[in-house]
Amino acid sequence: MSERSPATRRTLWLVLSLVFAFLYTPIAVLVALSFNQGGLPTVWSGFSLKWYASLAGNAAILSAALNTLIVALVSTAIATLLGTLLAIGVEMRRQYGSGLEALIFAPMIIPDIVLAIALLSFFSLLDFTLGLHTIILAHVVFNLAFVCSVVRARLKSFDWSIVEASADLGASAVTTFRRVTLPVILPAVVAGALLAFTLSVDEFIIAFFTAGAGRASTTLPMQIYAMIRFGITPEINALATIVMAVSITALTLSQRLNRGVIGQ
Amino acid sequence: MVSQIRLRSSLLMAPALAWLTALMVVPCALVLALAFFRRGIYGGIEYTFTLENFGLVFDPLYAGIFLNSARIAGTATLIAVVIGYAAAYAIAAAPRRLQPVFLFFAVLPFWSNYLIRTYAWIVLLNREGLITQLLRWLGYTGEPPSMLYTEGAVIAGLVYNYLPFVILACYAPLSRLNPELAEASRDLGASAMTTFRRVILPLTVPGIAAGAVFVFVLSIGNFVTPALLGGGRFQMIGNLVYDQFLTANDWPFGAALAMTLIAIMLLVLTAQALAADRASGRTAEAKGGADV
Amino acid sequence: MTATTLRHRSLKTSSIALGLALALSAPAAAADLVISNWDGYMAPDAMAAFKAATGVSGEVVVHATNEEIMGKLVASGGKGYDVVFVSSPFAEVLNKLGLIETIDHAKVPNLANLYPEAAKLPHDVGNNFSVPYTWGTTGLCYRSDLVKTEPASWNDLLAPSDALKGKTTMLATDRWLLAAGQLAKGYSVNETDPAKLAEVKDLLISAKKTLLAYDDTTFYSKLVSGEALMVQAWDGWCNYGIAENPQIKYVIPREGSDLWVDTMVVMKASANKDAAFQFINFMLDAKNHAWAAQNIDYKVPNKPAMESLPADFLAKFPNMSMPVAELVKFEQLRDVGDAQRDYSKIVSEIKAAQ
Known part of the structure; x- marks a missing residue:
């Protein structure tokens, strides 16, 4: 924001503060509820740490959380790769029919x-064993489409003549990709990966249907939605609070680390 | 040269297209084909060909639900795009080092569960909720405002949950905007507004379009938000399809509804995408006699 | 720079995760028995106790709703599951679709603990394919301290007094939503006559105008907070409200209720049917079945279990002591066959009405 006028800078910071206030207001409530004495999801009845204690002893929730992390990470990695390649392929061609678009x-x-x-139905027809791997196969389907959209949005204004020039100068396709294309699309790839991860972490219906029958492939949303009937206990709020605290710590550490590396 | 590009692009697309064909096109075709059969008396499938399921789809009731949910999803999209674009713009204008941090904080709330985030909104907005209590504490004595179980609450819930996707989609093209570009435009005497309208906005339209598509398709298929924040008073089209498959155990009609829905949305989206592409003029010369 | 490192790191993590996922999804030492149930619907240590008693290991997986587990069983033919907990209309359909096994009474001796009435439920006379686990009624749950006159009729909910307008909720699940209207009109909860269903629809559309919301998950917390004053509720869920606030009371309107029954069924695709029957037998043990009554506050159709409930518990939740003879007078929700299309269309019309 260095070359912008102070007024513009103030406006931009104001926009960011307002948007983040909007995003984090319910999160503050959610964190507060993780310390709620009573079990009702919408009524405050006093401070307590009991939900953290009972979360620690809840093997079903913890294993579901681990499963969710695995599904989200693996499906994001595959979808990011396939979706990015797809986006490059489509935009490179510069002429595609409505069939491909659809x-x-x-x-x-x-x-x-x-x-x-x-x-x-398809997996059953093929007598394919269900498990975490089938959830991953399914999540990649929608995740790759989202990644592809984001990367394409960036490639729309990409100047393909640089790629041709690089090829003319004798660079191999791989070198051209690493040195020319990748740096340009990297922010979009990161954004697409974050989007895919976020979608996957929260996805319920497709995971429920493609999961195997058993704890080993129960994900967190499946576990949480099943609690609807007898009430979702603040254990889930406690878990969300921990997830956020851990993520923030990890990010802070990696920022410190990176700065250290760059500093050298 | 052209054929070499075609070959290379085909190779790049192949893994994703194979994945989609094996795990989406084939399975979905099998289920959607049920639209042409009859529902058995206990919910099974009776394999006699019929078009009656499509006849039912065109009942004004379903058209009404479709239009209404398109209106709600459209409003949510509009609001989310305006807020999300502004946020993405501000992030892209922040120091480079901070940009990934901001993006991370924009999605972090959404690594908690959808249901508990929605419950958090209920805690805030309900008639005896935190906002009402805050108002009372400030000395307000009238009837508490009714904020929950309204169309506004549904729209707010949709905007909230899908805002980060717009931010991510808009950030992608914004982040590569060369600051020198804006500067050059200013140096040539363009006002800030003109620079934005003539230089920045056109370059970022693809991101806006992608973000808008995300919010719209995710909203129109959502059913947790209308059920909890809308008090079940509003039905989205995704909910209707879900009910046919699971509640009514009527797969043939569900398949017919889904097929119609998919066809309409694909038509609109591909037309929009192709039009946007043509409008940008970028592909004009390449298109020529291509296989459009 | 940061983005690059972030990405490299995430690639590395994901390849580790990929290995982990493959390791986990390899056919691990599978449990002998897989039971699908609602979360919290049986004792947390039930499987450990079952293993101690029988030597058979098992694991519990959870489903959110009848509809979802039903869809999954239909699409997969029920592979992988041994015992599933579903409400009676769903058990009925699963049976008609040929997905569930006949109950072998010789292998479930504890069926003798059931009330005689529980063996004659219309959806499955003689417990041929389903074993009842819990049962109860659907009525009105309200704040006795804030509602002036005790509600007595479904019409007190459908056409509420001015003081209650905007402070009532109805169940969102199709059949129970319709049941309130059907009962108010004096019709069967399985009525299929289109003219009568049209009347029910009109009544429920007019009731929508005075409703706070359709809600079948958090209605009792709405009563506790005072956001709602009277709600359509299952008796057991009203008990969750009563546990938080003794001023909350439950009443069955004079036009009656439905009789809902949650059941256990054994999948035909099960490879461990004997163990499945053993499990059902274990759940019907008086002590185990009493756990359900005391911890999920639902009536169970098990005579010795109900007789073992402590007096203070029964005093706290009056609807727990409802005599069985009275309970079984009510009609069960049944699968309505072809009329299901009319039912779902009517519900769509009600939910879409402005």
Whole structure:
């Protein structure tokens, strides 16, 4: 923001503060509720740490959280790779019919329940064993479409003549990708990966249908939605609070580390 | 040269397209084909060909639900795009070192569960909730405002949950805007507003479009928010499809509804994408006699 | 720079995770028995106790709603599951679709603990394919300290007094939403006559105008906070409200209620049917079944279990002591076959009405 006028800078900071206030207001409530004495999700009845203690002893929730992390990380990694390649392929071609366009939009548009039932019926038909791996296969389907959209948005204004020039100068395709294309699309790839991870962490219906019968492939949203009938206890709020605290710590550490490395 | 580009692009696209074909096109085609059969008396499938399911889809009731949920999703999209674009712009203008940090903090709230985030909103907004209590503490004595179980609450909930996706989508093209570009435009005498309108906005339209598509398709398929923040008074089209498959156990009608929905949305989206592409003029010369 | 390092790191983490995922999804030492249930619907240590008693190991997985587990069982043919907990109309459909096994009474001797009435439930006379686990009624749950006159009719909910307008909720699940209207009109909860269903629809659309919300998950906390004053509720859920605030009371309107029954069924695809029957037998043990009554505040159809409940518990939740003879007078929700299409269309019309 260095070359901007002070007024513009103030406005931009104001926008950021307001948006972050909006994003974090319910999160403050959620964190507060993790210390709620009573079990009702919407009524405050006193301070207590008991939900943290009971979370520590709840093997079902903890294993579900680990499963969710695995599904989200693996499906994000695969989808980021495939989605990025797809985006480059599509935009490089610069001439694509509506069929291809529709195929890429489809995973975002098909109602979750249709994809969920379709995949389960399909896997059963093939006698495919269900497990965490089938959830990952399914999550990659929609995740890659989202990653592809974000990367394409950036490639729209990419000047492909640089790629040609690089090739003319004798650089191999891989070198050209690493030195020319990748640096340009990297922020979009990171944004796409964050988006895919966020979608996957919270996805319920498709995971429920494509999961195997058993604890080993129960994800956190499956565990939480199942609590609806007898009330979602603040254990989940405690878990969310811990997840956020850990993420923030990890980010802070990595920032420190990076600065250290750059400093040398 | 052209054929070499085609070959290379095909190779790049192949893994993703194979994935989509095996795990989306084939399975979904199998289920959607059920639209042409009859529902069995106990919810199974009776394999006699019929078009009656499509006849039912065109009942004004479903058209009404479709239009209403499109209106709610559209409003949420509009608001989310305006706020999200502004936030992405501010992030892209921040010092480079801080940008990934801001992006991270924009998605972090969404690594908690959808249900408990929604419950948190209920705690804030309900008639006996935190906002009402705050108002009372400030000396307000009238009837508490009714904020929950309204269309506004549904829209706010959708905007909240999908805002980070707009921020991410808009950030992608904004982050590569060369500050010198804006400077050059200013040096040529353009006002800040003109620079934004003529230089920055057109370059970032693809990001806005991607973000808008995200919010719209995720909103129109959402059912937790209308159920909890809308008090179940509003039905989204995604909910309707879900109900046919699971509550009514009527897969043929669910498939017919889903197929119609997918067809309409694909038509609109691909038309929009192709039009945007053509409008940008970028592909004009390449398109020529291409396979459009 | 930061972004690059972040990405490299995430790639490394994800390859570790990929290895982990593959290791986990390899056919691990599977439990002998897989039970699908609502979370919290049986004792947390039930499987350990079952293993101690029988030597059979098992694990519990959870489902959110009847509809979801049903969809999953239909799409997969029920593979992987042994015992599933579902409400009776769903058990009925699973049976008609040929997905569940006949109950072998010789292997479930504790069926003798059931009230005789529980073996004659209309959805499955003789417990051929389902074993009842809990049962109860649907009525009105209200704040006796804030509602002036005790509600007595479904119409007190559907056409509330001015003081209650905007302070009532109804269940969101199709069949129970319709049941309130059907009962108010004096019709069967399984009515299929289109003209009568149209009347029910009109009644429920007019009731929508005075409702705070449709809610079948947090209605009791709305009563506790005072946001709602009267709600349509299952008896057991009203008890959760009563546990928080003794001023909350439950009443069955004079037009009656439905009789809801949650059941246990054994999947035909199960490879461990004997163990599955053993498990059902274990749950019907008086002590184990009493746990359900005392911890989820639902009536159970088990005579010795109900008789073992402490007096102070029964005093706290009056609807727990409802005589069985009275309970079974009510009609069960049944699968309505082809009329299901009319039912779901009516519910869509009600939910879409402005």
